[in-house]
Amino acid sequence: MTKKKKEASDASMSKEKPLILVTNDDGVDAKGIRALADVARMFGRVIIVAPGSAQSGKSHAITFSSPIRLRKIYAEKDFEIYKANNTPVDAIKLAQCVLLKEQKIDLLVAGINHGSNSSSSIFYSGTMAAVIEGCINNTPSIGFSLCDYSANANFEAAKDVAYKIIKSALENKLPENICLNVNIPNIALSDIKGYRITRQAKNHWQEELEERIDPIGKPYYWLSGYLLDLDKGEDTDEWAIQNNYVSIQPVQPDLTAHSFIKTMKKWKFN
Amino acid sequence: MTKKKKEASDASMSKEKPLILVTNDDGVDAKGIRALADVARMFGRVIIVAPGSAQSGKSHAITFSSPIRLRKIYAEKDFEIYKANNTPVDAIKLAQCVLLKEQKIDLLVAGINHGSNSSSSIFYSGTMAAVIEGCINNTPSIGFSLCDYSANANFEAAKDVAYKIIKSALENKLPENICLNVNIPNIALSDIKGYRITRQAKNHWQEELEERIDPIGKPYYWLSGYLLDLDKGEDTDEWAIQNNYVSIQPVQPDLTAHSFIKTMKKWKFN
Numbered sequence: 001m002t003k004k005k006k007e008a009s010d011a012s013m014s015k016e017k018p019l020i021l022v023t024n025d026d027g028v029d030a031k032g033i034r035a036l037a038d039v040a041r042m043f044g045r046v047i048i049v050a051p052g053s054a055q056s057g058k059s060h061a062i063t064f065s066s067p068i069r070l071r072k073i074y075a076e077k078d079f080e081i082y083k084a085n086n087t088p089v090d091a092i093k094l095a096q097c098v099l100l101k102e103q104k105i106d107l108l109v110a111g112i113n114h115g116s117n118s119s120s121s122i123f124y125s126g127t128m129a130a131v132i133e134g135c136i137n138n139t140p141s142i143g144f145s146l147c148d149y150s151a152n153a154n155f156e157a158a159k160d161v162a163y164k165i166i167k168s169a170l171e172n173k174l175p176e177n178i179c180l181n182v183n184i185p186n187i188a189l190s191d192i193k194g195y196r197i198t199r200q201a202k203n204h205w206q207e208e209l210e211e212r213i214d215p216i217g218k219p220y221y222w223l224s225g226y227l228l229d230l231d232k233g234e235d236t237d238e239w240a241i242q243n244n245y246v247s248i249q250p251v252q253p254d255l256t257a258h259s260f261i262k263t264m265k266k267w268k269f270n
Numbered sequence: 271m272t273k274k275k276k277e278a279s280d281a282s283m284s285k286e287k288p289l290i291l292v293t294n295d296d297g298v299d300a301k302g303i304r305a306l307a308d309v310a311r312m313f314g315r316v317i318i319v320a321p322g323s324a325q326s327g328k329s330h331a332i333t334f335s336s337p338i339r340l341r342k343i344y345a346e347k348d349f350e351i352y353k354a355n356n357t358p359v360d361a362i363k364l365a366q367c368v369l370l371k372e373q374k375i376d377l378l379v380a381g382i383n384h385g386s387n388s389s390s391s392i393f394y395s396g397t398m399a400a401v402i403e404g405c406i407n408n409t410p411s412i413g414f415s416l417c418d419y420s421a422n423a424n425f426e427a428a429k430d431v432a433y434k435i436i437k438s439a440l441e442n443k444l445p446e447n448i449c450l451n452v453n454i455p456n457i458a459l460s461d462i463k464g465y466r467i468t469r470q471a472k473n474h475w476q477e478e479l480e481e482r483i484d485p486i487g488k489p490y491y492w493l494s495g496y497l498l499d500l501d502k503g504e505d506t507d508e509w510a511i512q513n514n515y516v517s518i519q520p521v522q523p524d525l526t527a528h529s530f531i532k533t534m535k536k537w538k539f540n
Binding site for chain 2: 054056057058059060061062063064065067068069070087089090093094096097098120122123124129132133136137164165168172175177178181194195197198199200202204207208209211212218219220221222223224246248249250251252253254255256257258260261264265267268269270
């Protein structure tokens with residue numbers, strides 16, 4: 001006979017402090033998510049629910065053709081860690097619907113990502129997808145990314161930045177339909193010139209698909225590339241981070257080209 | 271000794287006709303993509319590059335931690351079919367960078383999706399991610415979805431709709447930074463009331479994570495749910511399809527909440 005082991009976060013959590021959900025796409029063991037959890041714990045009780053393995057570039061992917069899993073790996077007073085499979089958005093859905101079904105999440109923070117999520121990278125990022133998923137479900141949500149892809153990146157300045165932005169977002173009450181995409185230059189705190197509220201730069205990636213031949217003679221391709229620097233505006237996320245500012249892009253989960261609706265209504269379809 | 275088999279689409283293609291790339295997220299064998307290719311072939315030479323297996327819900331996910339593959343499975347004059355692994359956006363990158371590196375894609379069409387991609391579903395959809403990826407790279411791009419999830423859906427009316435919209439988009443010249451998300455109600459052509467230019471409804475999914483217990487006693491979860499009907503606006507994609515109109519949502523690959531930038535510039539971060 002099987003024994004039902006139900007995951008439910010209610011054991012070690014105080015009820016009065018804000019409830020903060022922390023996730024990422026680099027996986028639960030990444031240095032960046034531990035840095036962000038350290039910061040989040042200054043504001044409330046923290047639950048990490050993050051992918052068990054690296055899920056960079058998984059965007060808003062969800063898993064419905066195979067089952068998903070959730071496993072508690074650590075708990076102390078007001079701090080719990082769960083591994084979720086597969087994607088960051090799966091993790092958010094498991095956290096909201098399985099772990100916290102009766103509880104309101106006061107804040108969702110994601111990251112600190114190893115590497116920037118500026119410009120069109122926001123579309124590929126699992127970290128920012130988790131943030132957008134939170135926002136779609138009316139949870140105040142902020143994503144943090146440090147412009148350093150290395151596993152052993154130094155998150156000290158980023159932690160200070162994250163603290164200040166979370167504090168400001170809680171004080172100013174982030175509106176329900178807006179979330180934030182924060183990109184932090186990889187420099188010492190004393191070299192950061194300040195904070196810029198930015199728009200998403202209109203850049204895209206220059207792909208480099210390297211062809212190799214497998215042992216039986218068939219080609220395969222490795223996807224890599226670099227972000228082109230096409231948009232020269234000084235109000236962009238790219239400009240900010242290249243000029244030693246923290247970029248804060250307010251993001252809305254609406255892809256409609258509202259300004260084009262009027263023009264398009266004149267089109268004929270027959 | 272291995273033999274290098276390089277994929278390159280240049281054999282059977284005329285140069286004078288428009289080049290149309292067709293993809294989807296239901297996989298290269300889906301009924302919907304064949305229906306869309308039938309329509310696209312009325313406008314030019316067609317290359318299908320689509321996932322080898324179903325990739326619904328894979329959003330803008332890309333594969334860079336393992337190799338990706340591309341394989342020609344069919345060719346006749348002005349019509350070729352390729353299987354690409356893994357995701358729809360991988361397929362677009364393989365098509366653009368490996369197959370068509372010197373050639374301009376005149377139009378990218380994706381679908382016809384088995385099931386709607388209205389409201390927040392646009393964020394999960396691999397079909398619409400392929401369209402947005404095309405748009406980011408300045409290719410005129412249109413996604414088509416029929417509001418019927420069944421594998422054997424009837425695409426006859428949808429083919430007529432797709433023809434009219436492609437014709438109009440080519441005549442009116444879709445701007446570089448705008449793509450289209452077309453949702454088609456699952457009714458006979460004679461019952462379609464017309465075409466509405468819409469905005470993305472502010473709805474989200476009500477998740478239902480069904481818990482089951484595996485043979486060794488551990489829980490697993492199946493993700494399912496339904497789209498909530500929260501946004502009652504009559505200018506939305508949801509309203510259009512529920513009222514027997516074709517919904518055409520102009521989409522821009524920019525998630526910035528432009529209207530909130532001014533407000534946010536007053537926030538303090540110290």
